[in-house]
Amino acid sequence: GENVEQHPSTLSVQEGDSAVIKCTYSDSASNYFPWYKQELGKRPQLIIDIRSNVGEKKDQRIAVTLNKTAKHFSLHITETQPEDSAVYFCAASPDFGNEKLTFGTGTRLTIIP
Amino acid sequence: DAGVIQSPRHEVTEMGQEVTLRCKPISGHDYLFWYRQTMMRGLELLIYFNNNVPIDDSGMPEDRFSAKMPNASFSTLKIQPSEPRDSAVYFCASSLPPPQYEQYFGPGTRLTVT
Numbered sequence: 001g002e003n004v005e006q007h008p009s010t011l012s013v014q015e016g017d018s019a020v021i022k023c024t025y026s027d028s029a030s031n032y033f034p035w036y037k038q039e040l041g042k043r044p045q046l047i048i049d050i051r052s053n054v055g056e057k058k059d060q061r062i063a064v065t066l067n068k069t070a071k072h073f074s075l076h077i078t079e080t081q082p083e084d085s086a087v088y089f090c091a092a093s094p095d096f097g098n099e100k101l102t103f104g105t106g107t108r109l110t111i112i113p
Numbered sequence: 114d115a116g117v118i119q120s121p122r123h124e125v126t127e128m129g130q131e132v133t134l135r136c137k138p139i140s141g142h143d144y145l146f147w148y149r150q151t152m153m154r155g156l157e158l159l160i161y162f163n164n165n166v167p168i169d170d171s172g173m174p175e176d177r178f179s180a181k182m183p184n185a186s187f188s189t190l191k192i193q194p195s196e197p198r199d200s201a202v203y204f205c206a207s208s209l210p211p212p213q214y215e216q217y218f219g220p221g222t223r224l225t226v227t
Binding site: 032034045089093102104105 | 156
């Protein structure tokens with residue numbers, strides 16, 4: 001089955017700086033890669049996703065890059081703000097649909113004011 | 114839409130008791146997922162349904178766990194008998210079929226087994 005590794009497990013950055021979280025996956029059949037944000041005590045929520053036919057996707061201060069050859073993808077947050085503090089999860093899913101997301105272990109991001 | 118609804122939000126029970134968690138997916142969503150979240154193991158998929166049919170239950174930890182989806186608007190996850198190591202937050206999520214991939218999570222049920 002799929003195995004998703006996520007690094008780092010914790011990350012602290014100064015407000016206004018950039019944050020980068022990296023994930024690797026094992027199953028070459030995976031073609032859908034979402035990122036979820038989970039604030040303390042809340043539910044995970046999708047913030048951005050990318051499919052294998054795209055190398056990069058951007059949404060305001062958030063961007064995701066995908067390297068299928070190397071089987072890794074990354075989340076980039078620019079101009080970080082205190083409300084970006086949360087746990088971020090990457091995930092991977094096979095080609096034929098959205099079922100069976102395999103999640104990474106999460107990165108606790110802390111923005112230092 | 115009210116989103117995915119889960120009940121109860123908190124459950125405290127004694128070891129050996131039966132626990133039933135409930136989920137109402139978003140209307141029109143064909144997929145329903147049950148996850149368990151712990152500090153040690155992170156977010157794990159337990160089982161998922163498509164059109165009320167269980168598709169993959171390989172994540173269900175053992176026979177003490179069972180899940181049903183009797184209709185498109187209701188699912189249950191049952192633990193019998195419960196054990197302290199079952200203490201976790203259990204999330205239900207639902208989604209539309211492809212190409213709509215986003216999974217919408219419910220607020221979760223925090224289960225404590227003493």
